[in-house]
Amino acid sequence: MDVGGDVVGLSRHITDHVLQRGARRSSLCCAVDLLLNAGGPAAIGTTRCPICGRTITVRIGDGAVELVSPSGAVVSAQETTGRDGHREICCEGSTILDSEDCLRMWQRSHAGILSVVEPLEEYARRCCDPGFRRGDPVPPASP
Ligand SMILES: [Zn+2]
Ligand SMILES: [Zn+2]
Secondary structure, eight states: OOOSSSOTTBOSSOOSOEEEETTEEEEBSSHHHHHTTTTSSOEEEEEEOTTTOOEEEEEEETTEEEEEESTTOEEEEEEEEOTTSOEEEEEEEEEEESSHHHHHHHHHHTTTOOEEEEEHHHHHHHHTSTTOOTTSOOOOOOO
16 A cells, blocks of 8 residues: 655545545545645545445646536535644545535534535635645635
């Protein structure tokens, strides 16, 4: 299995969140971590909707999301505020859902968790801002 390297969110275990970059296949900690790799070379990310199990595919590269299938997929990211008022992404509460219906189901079972819901393109763009790295301090989200 893949270890080390420049892939963000690399898991030490096999997961459903797979980043395929050329011949290299990496398991990531959560679905949202796929988007945090959009700043790197072109890659294909695949994950599963945690509600219905449908496969979600995303093509990333050059700091952007180029293609999402199905097109209605959304990010629900649990972002916590660190001690300095900076945002951090919590893997356990962060996922990608394939539809509005599944998003509603997810939100029902994660009530009370403050989450950012955004299209994949938007989320990747925000994460690819210069200086942003997973777990690193970033400016607060605009209201
Ligand atoms: Zn679903
Ligand atoms: Zn994660």
